[in-house]
Amino acid sequence: MGVELYITDTLRGEKVKFEPLNPPIVTIYHCGITPYNYSHIGHLRAEVAVDLLRRTLRYFGYIDIAVSNFTDIDDKIIRRSKEEKVNWEEIPEKYIKYHLEVTRKINNLPFYVYPRVTKHIKEIIDFIKELVDKGYAYVGKTGVYFDVDKYPYYGQLSRRTEKTLWEQETDVLQDKKNSYDFALWKFRKPDEPFWSSPWSEGRPGWHIECSTMSTRYLGNQIDIHSGGTDLIFPHHENEIAQSESALGIRPWVRYWFHIGMITIKGEKMSKSLGNIIPAMDAIERYGAMELRYYMLSTHYRKPLDFNEEDISSKIREYKSLTSTISTLLTIFGELEINGYLNDEEREVFNKIIDYNRKFVMAIADDLNVSEANRILNEANSLINKEVLQKPKYSLVLASINFFKTVNQFYGVWDNLFYGKRENVEIVYKLIDILMEVRSKLRENKFYELSDYIRNKLGELGVIVSDKGKESFWKIEKL
Numbered sequence: 245m246g247v248e249l250y251i252t253d254t255l256r257g258e259k260v261k262f263e264p265l266n267p268p269i270v271t272i273y274h275c276g277i278t279p280y281n282y283s284h285i286g287h288l289r290a291e292v293a294v295d296l297l298r299r300t301l302r303y304f305g306y307i308d309i310a311v312s313n314f315t316d317i318d319d320k321i322i323r324r325s326k327e328e329k330v331n332w333e334e335i336p337e338k339y340i341k342y343h344l345e346v347t348r349k350i351n352n353l354p355f356y357v358y359p360r361v362t363k364h365i366k367e368i369i370d371f372i373k374e375l376v377d378k379g380y381a382y383v384g385k386t387g388v389y390f391d392v393d394k395y396p397y398y399g400q401l402s403r404r405t406e407k408t409l410w411e412q413e414t415d416v417l418q419d420k421k422n423s424y425d426f427a428l429w430k431f432r433k434p435d436e437p438f439w440s441s442p443w444s445e446g447r448p449g450w451h452i453e454c455s456t457m458s459t460r461y462l463g464n465q466i467d468i469h470s471g472g473t474d475l476i477f478p479h480h481e482n483e484i485a486q487s488e489s490a491l492g493i494r495p496w497v498r499y500w501f502h503i504g505m506i507t508i509k510g511e512k513m514s515k516s517l518g519n520i521i522p523a524m525d526a527i528e529r530y531g532a533m534e535l536r537y538y539m540l541s542t543h544y545r546k547p548l549d550f551n552e553e554d555i556s557s558k559i560r561e562y563k564s565l566t567s568t569i570s571t572l573l574t575i576f577g578e579l580e581i582n583g584y585l586n587d588e589e590r591e592v593f594n595k596i597i598d599y600n601r602k603f604v605m606a607i608a609d610d611l612n613v614s615e616a617n618r619i620l621n622e623a624n625s626l627i628n629k630e631v632l633q634k635p636k637y638s639l640v641l642a643s644i645n646f647f648k649t650v651n652q653f654y655g656v657w658d659n660l661f662y663g664k665r666e667n668v669e670i671v672y673k674l675i676d677i678l679m680e681v682r683s684k685l686r687e688n689k690f691y692e693l694s695d696y697i698r699n700k701l702g703e704l705g706v707i708v709s710d711k712g713k714e715s716f717w718k719i720e721k722l
């Protein structure tokens with residue numbers, strides 16, 4: 245491979261050359277959300293950062309296998325279900341749907357598996373059993389706990405060398421050997437969902453799910469584990485302790501990819517400050533691709549301060565770039581193919597190619613988007629001045645290809661290059677509407693009309709099938 249990729253690994257605390265275990269495969273586990281409320285812009289930022297990483301890997305010839313979990317049972321979900329007075333299972337359904345919708349809107353690559361805790365209880369229990377059998381965990385009166393003293397490298401990821409900094413889960417202090425042990429399995433409490441286990445009815449602790457589900461889908465050692473910096477302690481520290489103890493592999497994760505938090509005008513986003521911005525609100529306000537471009541313009545490890553000034557300036561940049569690309573694409577088809585470039589044109593051509601090279605190199609350097617964006621906007625000025633004024637075939641083509649390269653990483657101009665995404669969405673929605681109408685017709689026994697709709701859709705390659713009262717559709721050859 246021509247270009248070497250560098251990323252920062254939190255565990256080693258430095259930028260290191262990226263070398264996956266089994267190239268060209270790269271396994272990625274991203275700590276997803278606990279769906280108890282609407283995903284906010286902080287979640288969106290983390291997802292966009294991982295998306296940039298995945299697109300970068302693909303650009304450099306890797307095949308990524310990326311998985312991201314949903315913690316669909318948790319104290320917050322139970323609390324929320326009581327507040328909303330609904331069955332606890334309805335809470336994750338609602339917010340997972342929202343989360344998937346916003347990540348799709350912002351043009352993120354979908355993950356291959358979105359494992360959920362409640363669908364992996366058996367695997368989680370097996371994992372805990374392994375830890376108990378090997379002596380890394382003990383059974384208390386309120387749960388099964390991981391014995392942190394049995395794991396010699398605890399605190400390395402978060403650089404907490406003092407045991408006094410490890411304290412966690414203080415509500416069950418009396419039941420634990422040490423204040424820093426953490427729950428693998430929590431015994432059943434009244435009014436809470438539970439599953440049976442060899443110890444007592446109950447539910448999994450938080451951290452164990454990621455060790456279990458990443459192993460199930462990605463194997464015993466993973467290339468990249470990502471998540472927000474707020475997860476470093478205790479969540480990721482605990483994941484490492486469990487996984488390395490149970491699996492006997494070190495390092496369990498080869499690269500820890502952590503994404504900085506979002507602040508709002510310098511303040512942390514929090515419920516008490518009332519400054520949480522739901523992801524869809526931001527998308528509707530600024531535009532999905534505008535927001536994506538803005539989020540991509542700060543290095544993934546740095547905190548991102550969300551403020552109107554920065555957003556407006558990034559939106560201006562995005563619009564200017566978009567207008568350049570549209571113009572290039574519009575004029576390209578009408579240009580005569582050059583047989584000759586004069587010295588001046590040759591120089592411009594070389595400059596554009598060099599911007600392309602520099603852009604790729606900046607991204608390869610730990611996704612250095614500040615440098616990449618500087619190059620991008622410099623190239624935009626040059627193209628506006630030297631290419632669009634007196635367009636020549638070779639120069640316009642080099643410019644288009646430069647922006648195409650940028651888009652392979654950023655994914656903010658799919659509409660311009662690959663077109664019609666919005667139109668496809670409208671078509672899908674129209675089919676849904678027809679299907680609703682057809683269901684109503686069937687309910688009222690207007691079978692002739694409902695068959696007519698099915699046949700007409702069939703002629704267009706949209707296959708409609710009925711199972712009992714429910715109907716489904718799919719597009720042939722898709």
Ligand SMILES: [Zn+2]
Nearest residue numbers: 275276454479
């Ligand atoms: Zn996790």
